[in-house]
Amino acid sequence: MTWKLALVIRGEAPESLLDTYNLERSAAADENITHSTRSTDFIAPRSKQESRFRNAALALARQTDFAKRMVNSGRLSTAADYGTVLSTPDTDLWKCPTKPGAPLLDARMKSSNNETAWLLHTVGGEETVLHVQNGHNIPEIPGMKLIVIGKDLIDDSGFFAQRYDATPGATYLVRPDQHLAARWRHFDPSAIELASRRLRGHHYSPGLISAEVEDD
Secondary structure, three states, X not given: OHHHHHHHHOOOOOHHHHHHHHHHHHXXXXXXXXXXXXXXXXXXXXXHHHHHHHHXXXXXXXXXXXXXXXXXXXXXXXXXXXXXXXXXXXXXXXXXXXXXXXXXXXXXXXXXXXXXXXXXXXXXXXXXXXXXXXXXXXXXXOOOEEEEEOOXXXXXXXXXXXXXXXXXXXEEEEOOOOEXXXXXXXXXXXXXXXXXXXXXXXXXXXXXXXXXXOOO
């Protein structure tokens, strides 16, 4: 919410952007309530059937790996996906779970001086463009942080390529809260600028929930 408020205060986003806080966080709250309810039902069964399931899962977990995954210890869910109007729908094919609206997955990498670096720490809390180097220099876009994979960060372990289905030229726009806003197979400044305007709420108005990018 802080980044949205900051954009509005600086005059870089319409006040309607603040309305998306309820849109996104209500869905996240519902998800956490669902997980909490499931945890409570496992820890304190409400019926004989639930009790038998819990006892069986705990007994099997001592000997089998599959049963260990059935033990609900009360851990809350991971960060929620924001499949809202602030995300730009894909126009390319991707084979990874990190879709627009999803929180970024971290990846261990190497910095340009060969030190261990982590993706999320490097991205920080700024609107960021991640670009996979493909032999061509790309221009920086005003107001956005640029990280070139293969130059600023080295994917020596292959974690980034695996978790983001990254290919040479692939480009990702990241929100200040480290959720993915958009992605493309090739660097396209005009598409990035449109997606940036979208994540800032310039295509959103209260009561209008649309996944289509509209012209100003």
